[in-house]
Amino acid sequence: MTTAVEHYVAARNALVLPGTGLDWLDELRNAGTRRFSEKGFPTLRDENWRYTNIRPILKQNFTPVAVLEGSAGRTEGLSQHLLPGLGAYRFVFVDGHYVQELSDATGPARGVVAMPMADAVTRGLDGVKTWLGACVPEDRGGFTDLNTAYIEDGLYLHVDRGCHLEQPIEVVFISTEPGGQLIQPRNLFVLGENTRAHIIERYISPAGRSHLTNAVTELVACRSSVVEHTRLQEEGMDAFHIGGVFIRLHGDARVVSNNAALGSMIARTNLHVALQEEGACCHLYGVYLGNGRQHLDNFTQVDHRAPKCTSNEFYKGVLDDRARAVFHGRIIVREGAQKTDAQQQNRNLLLSGHAEVDTKPQLEIYADDVKCSHGATIGQLDDSAMFYLRSRGVDETTARGLLTYAFAADVINKISSAPVRNHLEGELGRKMFGVGRPEELS
Amino acid sequence: MNTMLSINNLHASVQGKAILNGIDLQVNPGEVHAIMGPNGSGKSTLANVLAGRDSYEVTRGEVLYNGENLLDWSVEQRACEGIFLAFQYPVEIPGVSNIYLMKAAVNARRKYRGMPEMPAVEFLKLIREKIKVVDMKEEFLHRSVNEGFSGGEKKRNEILQMAVIEPTLAILDETDSGLDIDALKIVADGVNSLRSEDRAFIVVTHYQRLLDYIVPDFVHVLAGGRIVKSGGKDLALELEKAGYGWIEIAPVAEAADA
Numbered sequence: 126m127t128t129a130v131e132h133y134v135a136a137r138n139a140l141v142l143p144g145t146g147l148d149w150l151d152e153l154r155n156a157g158t159r160r161f162s163e164k165g166f167p168t169l170r171d172e173n174w175r176y177t178n179i180r181p182i183l184k185q186n187f188t189p190v191a192v193l194e195g196s197a198g199r200t201e202g203l204s205q206h207l208l209p210g211l212g213a214y215r216f217v218f219v220d221g222h223y224v225q226e227l228s229d230a231t232g233p234a235r236g237v238v239a240m241p242m243a244d245a246v247t248r249g250l251d252g253v254k255t256w257l258g259a260c261v262p263e264d265r266g267g268f269t270d271l272n273t274a275y276i277e278d279g280l281y282l283h284v285d286r287g288c289h290l291e292q293p294i295e296v297v298f299i300s301t302e303p304g305g306q307l308i309q310p311r312n313l314f315v316l317g318e319n320t321r322a323h324i325i326e327r328y329i330s331p332a333g334r335s336h337l338t339n340a341v342t343e344l345v346a347c348r349s350s351v352v353e354h355t356r357l358q359e360e361g362m363d364a365f366h367i368g369g370v371f372i373r374l375h376g377d378a379r380v381v382s383n384n385a386a387l388g389s390m391i392a393r394t395n396l397h398v399a400l401q402e403e404g405a406c407c408h409l410y411g412v413y414l415g416n417g418r419q420h421l422d423n424f425t426q427v428d429h430r431a432p433k434c435t436s437n438e439f440y441k442g443v444l445d446d447r448a449r450a451v452f453h454g455r456i457i458v459r460e461g462a463q464k465t466d467a468q469q470q471n472r473n474l475l476l477s478g479h480a481e482v483d484t485k486p487q488l489e490i491y492a493d494d495v496k497c498s499h500g501a502t503i504g505q506l507d508d509s510a511m512f513y514l515r516s517r518g519v520d521e522t523t524a525r526g527l528l529t530y531a532f533a534a535d536v537i538n539k540i541s542s543a544p545v546r547n548h549l550e551g552e553l554g555r556k557m558f559g560v561g562r563p564e565e566l567s
Numbered sequence: 568m569n570t571m572l573s574i575n576n577l578h579a580s581v582q583g584k585a586i587l588n589g590i591d592l593q594v595n596p597g598e599v600h601a602i603m604g605p606n607g608s609g610k611s612t613l614a615n616v617l618a619g620r621d622s623y624e625v626t627r628g629e630v631l632y633n634g635e636n637l638l639d640w641s642v643e644q645r646a647c648e649g650i651f652l653a654f655q656y657p658v659e660i661p662g663v664s665n666i667y668l669m670k671a672a673v674n675a676r677r678k679y680r681g682m683p684e685m686p687a688v689e690f691l692k693l694i695r696e697k698i699k700v701v702d703m704k705e706e707f708l709h710r711s712v713n714e715g716f717s718g719g720e721k722k723r724n725e726i727l728q729m730a731v732i733e734p735t736l737a738i739l740d741e742t743d744s745g746l747d748i749d750a751l752k753i754v755a756d757g758v759n760s761l762r763s764e765d766r767a768f769i770v771v772t773h774y775q776r777l778l779d780y781i782v783p784d785f786v787h788v789l790a791g792g793r794i795v796k797s798g799g800k801d802l803a804l805e806l807e808k809a810g811y812g813w814i815e816i817a818p819v820a821e822a823a824d825a
Contacts (some may be wrong), residue, residue, distance in 0.1 A: 513658040516618050517668060517728065518646035518675035531662025
């Protein structure tokens with residue numbers, strides 16, 4: 126019997142990936158394959174995975190989609206699932222492959238390179254050679270290695286020094302019928318000095334079939350850049366989703382990361398932020414909404430490697446039914462990273478007596494002049510607030526919905542794009558209460 | 568004239584402890600009833616039982632509201648039928664704006680009656696008119712419900728909600744506690760502006776002071792979970808002079824022969 130690891134290595138070796146034969150690329154991929162073969166998938170014995178059992182993912186052998194055959198049929202009707210009114214440059218990938226007819230890449234301004242990774246690696250662009258794999262930390266884990274072994278498609282974005290993008294860049298990954306696919310997007314966003322941009326990454330599977338998405342995004346925020354990265358994981362309830370986000374901030378860069386997890390049977394996001402140079406500042410906002418038997422795991426790691434950096438992390442979760450969530454907030458303050466200011470908050474709202482949360486702050490501080498704080502709460506809807514609303518005539522379901530919106534709102538409201546905020550609020554209502562979004566709450 | 572509220576032999580307990588031990592009270596449209604009594608006598612329990620708070624268990628008796636069994640209704644149905652409770656401790660609800668709550672309240676009641684939602688322009692006009700009565704700034708409308716409000720602001724906000732919702736039976740649970748004299752007058756003005764022949768009030772208070780400004784038709788003294796004395800507005804003045812000391816003995820004696 127072949128193991129899951131053997132299956133994925135064999136499937137990898139059977140593929141002819143774009144750019145095969147380019148030394149730098151072969152080396153990168155082969156290193157991924159080698160490490161993956163050696164270390165395999167994480168297990169519950171791995172400290173960073175002790176609350177998330179991935180065995181259900183390994184029971185099936187998902188297969189890579191080599192070429193998108195008959196793409197016309199496969200992409201039919203998909204455009205209705207794209208967010209309206211974003212005003213973004215849009216790049217759409219179906220089952221892991223770029224689909225031009227669903228995309229709108231006409232706009233990007235001068236100084237912006239945005240193209241499918243498959244093209245970027247084949248052309249061997251300097252930015253790709255320099256940065257691909259560079260943000261991935263040593264303790265990357267098996268899924269990231271698996272992704273690296275298969276590097277194929279995704280978005281490569283490079284914004285030249287001084288460019289301000291007025292509109293967001295939207296990258297959408299859609300998985301389709303019949304299910305069973307292994308989809309491994311690989312994105313690289315390089316934001317030059319003094320740039321401004323908002324990148325929205327969205328994962329959906331309207332067909333709702335079981336598949337495995339194992340995505341990796343690397344984001345480099347060069348000196349004094351101001352970057353917002355919004356990640357929406359809205360895959361179907363039978364999907365498995367593993368997402369690695371590796372962000373590196375140079376001096377005085379400022380990154381806002383918004384991370385929403387709504388979909389998938391088992392979902393895990395690994396968010397690693399390296400504050401590489403003095404004066405960098407990151408804000409990490411997250412919201413996870415689980416119901417049914419979903420398992421949503423957010424692993425976050427903020428690495429203060431230089432003095433005078435600031436990190437502010439705020440994650441909120443709402444769980445109903447038998448859903449389970451994990452929040453792991455690791456903060457490392459390296460020796461010499463003096464004047465660090467690191468804050469972390471995790472708040473959870475349980476709507477059912479059977480829902481469960483494991484929240485784990487983990488602070489490792491090797492400098493002595495730092496300001497760090499963390500806090501975690503798990504609670505239920507406030508009975509007195511429920512009674513107060515109902516005593517004003519608001520019915521019970523609406524009152525629960527209102528209080529849940531109000532709970533999640535301060536995180537959702539951090540997203541600068543109104544269409545994304547509205548969409549998330551709408552999804553919150555539909556998913557948790559079977560109703561639409563109430564009109565303005567404030 | 569039909570009785571609006573008819574409370575007959577009402578018993579209620581909290582966590583197995585009996586608090587109300589046989590309340591009888593009749594309220595007609597247009598009347599203002601003051602309920603007074605020492606701490607722990609059951610005043611707030613009565614107010615909360617009428618509003619439907621589920622931590623209170625009714626163990627005996629009945630409450631008829633316009634001839635229907637009030638105790639069968641959910642909290643929100645009572646509200647939609649016109650019952651309003653001004654809370655002794657108004658709840659802070661971060662993330663839900665004051666104006667949103669009032670709009671939801673107004674429209675819930677309209678929906679219940681089969682009416683369409685109130686048009687936004689009309690609602691704004693209504694709220695601007697009512698906010699003057701309680702002397703609050705418009706910015707309070709856009710703040711989260713009661714969040715960061717002072718004690719007096721919270722109480723005025725209760726009165727604002729009442730004025731906007733225009734209930735049929737308003738129950739004020741110690742709305743006067745913790746108010747300075749100016750705030751007390753504002754609260755009283757709010758109540759007085761709503762007095763009408765088809766609306767009734769139950770004003771629960773520990774002190775006579777509020778009744779200088781909201782002049783009741785009836786005063787009831789609650790002690791040991793029962794109404795031990797009823798009278799006109801002068802009863803409140805007697806209580807002010809004599810205190811509650813003389814009453815606290817009475818229910819014990821009655822309980823002995825019960």
